[in-house]
Amino acid sequence: MAARWFANLTTNARPDELPLLSQTSAALAEVLRDELAPLRRITGVVLRDPALALRVLQRANAVPRRHPSFQLRSLEEAAQMLGTRTLARLAGEAASERSLGDRPRIQAYRQTAGRAVLSALLALDWAELDRDRFPAEISLAALLHNLGERYLIAHGDARMQRYLDMVGRCNAYPHEVEYVTLGESLETIGYRLAGLWELPLLIREAMRARNAQHPRTLCVMLATQIARYACAGWPHPMQGQDLRLVAGLLDLDVAALRARINRVLDNFNVGVDTYALEPLPPLPLESGEAALPCEALFCLAPRADDYARAEQDLEGISKGRQVCEDRTAIFRTMLRGLHRGLGLSRVVVALYDPERHAVRAEHLIGTDFEPGFNRFVLPMSEAGLFAGLVENAGGVWLGDEPSAGLEMPEMVRALTGADSFFACSLRLGGQPLGLVYADRRDASCALDARSFQGFLRLVRMAEASLERLAEAAPGSEPEPGC
Structure with missing residues (x-):
């Protein structure tokens, strides 16, 4: 649904x-009454109303040009293309x-x-x-x-x-x-x-x-x-x-x-x-300074139907019942199953870059408002147990009893701010592809054994789907929904 x-x-x-905002039309008309008003002053008024800026940009990029693929990328370019009469009309008619x-x-x-x-x-x-x-x-x-x-x-x-x-x-x-x-x-x-x-x-x-x-x-x-x-x-x-x-x-x-x-x-x-x-x-x-943390308002509730749907889709791909054209669709299915199906706050697929000898975030969910976290890059020389996961198949639950004795890499702590997380290797054809990381952001929303097993299962199903994709014959057509 x-x-x-x-x-x-x-x-x-x-x-x-x-x-548009109700003051916009009058503000623009006042500026345009001055025929010598600089373009920067005119676009300064447009900038103060996101809806007008959107219309100006769209209208200017719809004007036929010699190179159709070229797009105007600023309000100054767009306003210059349209002219003051069109700007006034766009604001007045909205x-x-x-x-x-x-x-x-x-x-x-x-x-x-x-x-x-x-x-x-x-x-x-x-x-x-x-x-x-x-x-x-x-x-x-x-x-x-x-x-x-x-x-x-x-x-x-x-x-x-x-x-x-x-x-x-x-x-x-x-x-x-x-x-x-x-x-x-x-x-x-x-x-x-x-x-x-x-x-x-x-x-x-x-x-x-x-x-x-x-x-x-x-x-x-x-x-x-x-x-x-x-x-x-x-x-x-x-x-x-x-x-x-x-x-x-x-x-x-x-x-x-x-x-x-x-x-x-x-x-x-x-x-x-x-x-x-x-x-x-x-x-x-x-x-x-870091603001005092607040206790979590709520924890994300697992949604069994979303997890089951991810399982079904990944199984369909791995067994050839459903054809998928690229890795992104597989990762997207897995991420949604882990995030929504298990209620894990943040999930990252970090792929291994052999030239940089590092893993770097390529697919993320639950992190839209965390630019610092989204810069998830780990050189293998500083990755500690993550380096071991990339090189050898396995999964860990760090910060709780199941992985007692394992040490949190300081760089990971700085990147994520988490004391407890799940991590699992991701391999293709026996070679390291990267790893999957997941956590519940707040310590009061504790990880649990059932979620860990569900996490491992979905990652391994995604691996099987990736294997099937790699083996698929060139030119196969993806089915709808993948």
Whole structure:
């Protein structure tokens, strides 16, 4: 049923379901009255409304060009392509957020738009400091990063209010709140919409967790995170880690980064009432320290039907009843079974790179809002027991009685922040392919023997499916659903 809902939602999605903010049309008209207004000032108004930015970008990329595959990647390029009359018409003809009806929905829509704008302003500041060649491209990707969230609010999904109520609590992680309120990842929804609407590559790729490895997409992800913390009023248990990651990316100390963030907040606060927000407080002095952890609000409930479906699909592939065209579909099936079927918070497939002699995260679930975790790279020289798992078939449950005596590699502890996890080798044709890692993020949501056995079983079934895929005759057609 969830898969059917997701397909219906995304297949029929239209960007014009995202209304403009009611002040946008008048603000743009005022700027355009000055015929000498610089392009940067005009696009600054467009940037302050994610829905208008989306329309401008889409309309400009729909204009026939000599090279159809080329996409405009910034608001400046798009606005220059369309001209001021078209910009004014786009803003004037669009519905406003008042068309959404009830007040809570309108307020939620305005607030999530405000958070997107703050993300864009932070990303722009950081990209310019880092001397990126196209900082406006990074800023635009940050502006549209929470596309899935804004679309569901505009679309009228009744579950979004419960999601927003829960996600503001210090002991609730966004991906886990999605699990219990929506049943689907907002970034998955956003990525699907961005592909359907043919948005530029950086916007799409910044919505994929594994791309936290790359500085430009990491900048987008971190700007989104810091904007979330700011709008929630600081602090959050993940805040210190993310700030230190930003500081490292920009080669700043945390004090200098705090000063830059607070300057951006001052700029944002000038028009904060547009977004149904009170002026946001500055980042406090203790910002670089880890916030006190909160006890978990809930643990993810295992879903036997999801686990059984993963078993059935993997068995079908391994026995030749169901043909699959690539590894990604197999990994996706396994990840969903482990995450939803067993209630494991975070699951990673880290593949072995023989040239770098390291394992690196390639497929992840449950980690959309954790860019630091998504940079899961382990050199074999520092991987400890993980290196042994890559080289020799086996599985471990570390941090509990079953694996007493095994030592947690310090680099793994720093990457994951977990004291207990499952890990299992992944092999193909007797050769190391990588490993699978899984945990329950909070210590109060303890791992258990039944989950460990289910984890091992599904990984081994995925291995068998990968073996079958490798043996399959070239040119075989995949069956629907794989």
